[in-house]
Amino acid sequence: MKPILAFAVLGSALLWGQDECKPSALNVAEAKYPCVYADGRATFRVNAPNARQISVRIGKGFDMEKGADGIWSVTTTPLVIGFHYYSLNIDGATVADPSTMTFFGSGWPNSGIEIPAPDAEFYQARDVPRGHVAEQWYYSKVTGKWRRCFVYTPPDYGANGKAHYPVLYLLHGWGEDETGWYTQGHVDFIMDNLIAAGKAKPMIIVMDNLNAVRPGESAAIYGARGLVQINGGTPAPAGGSRGAAPGGRAGFPANYGAAFTDMMFTDLIPMIERAYRVLPGRENRAMAGLSMGGGQTFNTGLSHLDKFAYLGGFSGSCGGRGAAFDPKTACNGAFADPASFNKKVKVLFLGIGSAEGPNTKNFSDALAQAGIHNVYFESPGTAHEWLTWRRCLYDFAPRLFK
Amino acid sequence: MKPILAFAVLGSALLWGQDECKPSALNVAEAKYPCVYADGRATFRVNAPNARQISVRIGKGFDMEKGADGIWSVTTTPLVIGFHYYSLNIDGATVADPSTMTFFGSGWPNSGIEIPAPDAEFYQARDVPRGHVAEQWYYSKVTGKWRRCFVYTPPDYGANGKAHYPVLYLLHGWGEDETGWYTQGHVDFIMDNLIAAGKAKPMIIVMDNLNAVRPGESAAIYGARGLVQINGGTPAPAGGSRGAAPGGRAGFPANYGAAFTDMMFTDLIPMIERAYRVLPGRENRAMAGLSMGGGQTFNTGLSHLDKFAYLGGFSGSCGGRGAAFDPKTACNGAFADPASFNKKVKVLFLGIGSAEGPNTKNFSDALAQAGIHNVYFESPGTAHEWLTWRRCLYDFAPRLFK
Numbered sequence: 160m161k162p163i164l165a166f167a168v169l170g171s172a173l174l175w176g177q178d179e180c181k182p183s184a185l186n187v188a189e190a191k192y193p194c195v196y197a198d199g200r201a202t203f204r205v206n207a208p209n210a211r212q213i214s215v216r217i218g219k220g221f222d223m224e225k226g227a228d229g230i231w232s233v234t235t236t237p238l239v240i241g242f243h244y245y246s247l248n249i250d251g252a253t254v255a256d257p258s259t260m261t262f263f264g265s266g267w268p269n270s271g272i273e274i275p276a277p278d279a280e281f282y283q284a285r286d287v288p289r290g291h292v293a294e295q296w297y298y299s300k301v302t303g304k305w306r307r308c309f310v311y312t313p314p315d316y317g318a319n320g321k322a323h324y325p326v327l328y329l330l331h332g333w334g335e336d337e338t339g340w341y342t343q344g345h346v347d348f349i350m351d352n353l354i355a356a357g358k359a360k361p362m363i364i365v366m367d368n369l370n371a372v373r374p375g376e377s378a379a380i381y382g383a384r385g386l387v388q389i390n391g392g393t394p395a396p397a398g399g400s401r402g403a404a405p406g407g408r409a410g411f412p413a414n415y416g417a418a419f420t421d422m423m424f425t426d427l428i429p430m431i432e433r434a435y436r437v438l439p440g441r442e443n444r445a446m447a448g449l450s451m452g453g454g455q456t457f458n459t460g461l462s463h464l465d466k467f468a469y470l471g472g473f474s475g476s477c478g479g480r481g482a483a484f485d486p487k488t489a490c491n492g493a494f495a496d497p498a499s500f501n502k503k504v505k506v507l508f509l510g511i512g513s514a515e516g517p518n519t520k521n522f523s524d525a526l527a528q529a530g531i532h533n534v535y536f537e538s539p540g541t542a543h544e545w546l547t548w549r550r551c552l553y554d555f556a557p558r559l560f561k
Numbered sequence: 562m563k564p565i566l567a568f569a570v571l572g573s574a575l576l577w578g579q580d581e582c583k584p585s586a587l588n589v590a591e592a593k594y595p596c597v598y599a600d601g602r603a604t605f606r607v608n609a610p611n612a613r614q615i616s617v618r619i620g621k622g623f624d625m626e627k628g629a630d631g632i633w634s635v636t637t638t639p640l641v642i643g644f645h646y647y648s649l650n651i652d653g654a655t656v657a658d659p660s661t662m663t664f665f666g667s668g669w670p671n672s673g674i675e676i677p678a679p680d681a682e683f684y685q686a687r688d689v690p691r692g693h694v695a696e697q698w699y700y701s702k703v704t705g706k707w708r709r710c711f712v713y714t715p716p717d718y719g720a721n722g723k724a725h726y727p728v729l730y731l732l733h734g735w736g737e738d739e740t741g742w743y744t745q746g747h748v749d750f751i752m753d754n755l756i757a758a759g760k761a762k763p764m765i766i767v768m769d770n771l772n773a774v775r776p777g778e779s780a781a782i783y784g785a786r787g788l789v790q791i792n793g794g795t796p797a798p799a800g801g802s803r804g805a806a807p808g809g810r811a812g813f814p815a816n817y818g819a820a821f822t823d824m825m826f827t828d829l830i831p832m833i834e835r836a837y838r839v840l841p842g843r844e845n846r847a848m849a850g851l852s853m854g855g856g857q858t859f860n861t862g863l864s865h866l867d868k869f870a871y872l873g874g875f876s877g878s879c880g881g882r883g884a885a886f887d888p889k890t891a892c893n894g895a896f897a898d899p900a901s902f903n904k905k906v907k908v909l910f911l912g913i914g915s916a917e918g919p920n921t922k923n924f925s926d927a928l929a930q931a932g933i934h935n936v937y938f939e940s941p942g943t944a945h946e947w948l949t950w951r952r953c954l955y956d957f958a959p960r961l962f963k
Contacts, residue, residue, distance in 0.1 A: 252615075255659065
């Protein structure tokens with residue numbers, strides 16, 4: 160759930176004493192811990208009088224110590240700016256810290272902490288006209304189930320009862336769900352701020368759930384497996400790259416992504432185009448996603464260029480994982496005819512955090528070398544986390560529907 | 562966060578074998594536990610290899626035992642139908658169970674379990690025209706902060722670009738927040754189903770956060786205090802009536818509720834009437850709330866009958882706590898002139914769960930005795946929990962704006 164106090168700490172770094180530990184903006188009301196120092200260290204506290212061992216897992220593990228007051232605590236080394244999932248390990252149980260709001264990642268509701276970024280203003284609430292994020296339920300013929308997505312409509316959507324808008328389909332990553340972009344990502348604040356500044360066109364943004372399987376197929380394709388392990392008898396492994404995973408990444412079935420693509424064209428897009436005032440055609444339709452959602456975007460989008468003119472991969476795409484790049488065959492041959500590709504695809508966006516390694520830059524360079532126009536964006540100082548993806552959206556959205 | 566799997570278990574009681582334990586509808590995807598038997602018992606499992614003692618607190622505590630497979634588990638006695646908050650106590654730490662989605666109650670994100678009710682269909686997704694729940698941010702002059710509410714708009718709101726609608730202001734209870742009515746309460750499904758059946762008028766429903774304090778006032782008026790205790794050094798007491806409270810109910814300041822009322826008239830209602838197509842005047846405005854939100858409704862509403870023609874208290878109002886009822890002085894004298902009151906107030910609704918005791922029935926009877934028209938509604942077999950309040954809304958909404 161999006162924390163109402165998201166603005167309490169951010170943006171006040173100038174008034175931040177070196178020894179002052181400020182409550183994280185993601186804490187529940189009045190909770191003093193976790194708190195964050197100006198240099199990015201954070202202090203966590205847990206009241207577990209009978210525990211043997213407690214650690215905080217935030218990227219890596221920090222063992223807590225029991226103080227004279229009986230409360231366990233630890234102060235970390237400086238953490239990277241931005242949003243981090245984290246969890247507690249209490250005598251072997253991986254759980255959320257009850258001091259924070261929860262954020263769906265790695266297949267379960269994690270705790271979260273926000274280390275204020277110097278550029279935080281772009282994703283904060285400001286006194287500008289506000290769009291809406293609404294939940295939208297729909298029945299999927301492909302999956303045989305009710306599904307939920309969230310839909311951002313721009314500030315003038317309600318008042319401007321005749322206007323039609325282009326649409327960006329925006330996906331979360333592995334182990335996350337349709338709440339990620341508005342809860343962790345602040346999609347609404349980012350877009351409201353861009354639109355108010357005249358930097359992005361008013362658009363509709365549809366945030367769906369990557370988890371789509373046909374009736375009878377296993378849904379255990381991401382995150383969920385970790386919890387099955389926890390409750391089903393197998394001890395949880397050490398956790399994924401984001402540190403909070405109780406189970407670790409599940410293996411993907413060979414047909415992963417096909418059901419989502421089918422669902423998108425059979426159920427989601429037609430529903431959106433019935434329920435909202437949408438401009439028709441590929442030049443008014445974009446798709447992007449982060450991490451696994453970037454993979455899905457390239458999977459779906461490159462094979463349906465008749466449907467999309469804009470594609471974005473934020474820390475995820477169809478290439479760049481180190482394999483030699485052959486433009487004729489890579490990504491199912493989508494780049495085999497650069498002239499045709501460049502004519503169709505108005506923006507091919509590849510974003511990454513600077514701490515994520517050179518693969519995406521190498522992929523972008525190789526595409527450029529092969530004559531494929533693309534935009535490379537690098538978020539300074541960030542890793543495979545939400546501040547990277549907030550910044551990707553902030554850079555990507557102004558390029559759309561021009 | 563509203564669980565996408567809310568329909569997986571409910572409504573299939575006929576196919577439920579006596580020995581079959583079905584995953585709760587509120588579990589994260591693929592989590593097999595907690596699971597629910599047809600008779601309402603539930604089995605919980607926790608993997609905490611090094612713990613000394615674990616219990617599940619769901620109304621009361623159930624101690625877990627460590628099995629031969631190293632997993633802790635317990636099967637409860639039969640639980641009442643409906644939604645229950647619950648928490649785990651792991652070696653003294655009160656935490657959520659990572660197997661379920663979380664639900665904001667008692668000031669922090671609790672776990673939840675749903676024991677299917679025989680009448681569950683009224684709050685389930687059906688294939689009817691769907692309204693929307695959207696988040697709405699606004700700046701409050703009274704509190705000096707950004708606030709968030711959720712706004713339900715009925716199915717025809719978008720397509721019917723000229724129509725104006727009456728508004729129900731609907732409040733959560735102690736320790737909850739603005740997410741309660743759509744996440745725990747299923748306000749959208751209840752209203753969509755009522756409207757599709759022609760039983761309720763299409764209306765806008767505004768769900769705000771009770772927690773409103775002026776700058777400088779303490780915000781520790783509900784729930785939050787529990788967590789301050791957990792992290793601040795004082796061991797958590799035994800928990801509140803709903804069982805999951807780590808801290809217990811905080812004392813309310815003497816002026817509690819005044820800032821909310823001021824905020825409502827200064828900030829919230831004007832914002833809603835600017836941002837949405839709203840019918841003007843008291844006969845198109847209703848207010849209701851559950852528990853503490855019912856108290857707030859009577860506090861705000863009875864002193865502003867020029868603003869509201871419909872008032873509802875779901876397990877909460879201004880009276881009925883056992884004190885002798887003097888219609889001339891009770892509730893600040895709001896009932897002193899029955900003829901005038903009855904002329905102004907089109908519906909005064911008092912709802913309660915049958916397991917909550919006779920106070921609300923007594924209050925209703927005393928009001929009727931004094932000549933005050935009111936509606937008494939009793940939810941069979943339920944306590945101070947969300948199934949009572951879902952049923953209250955289902956009975957109350959059709960009475961509005963006639």
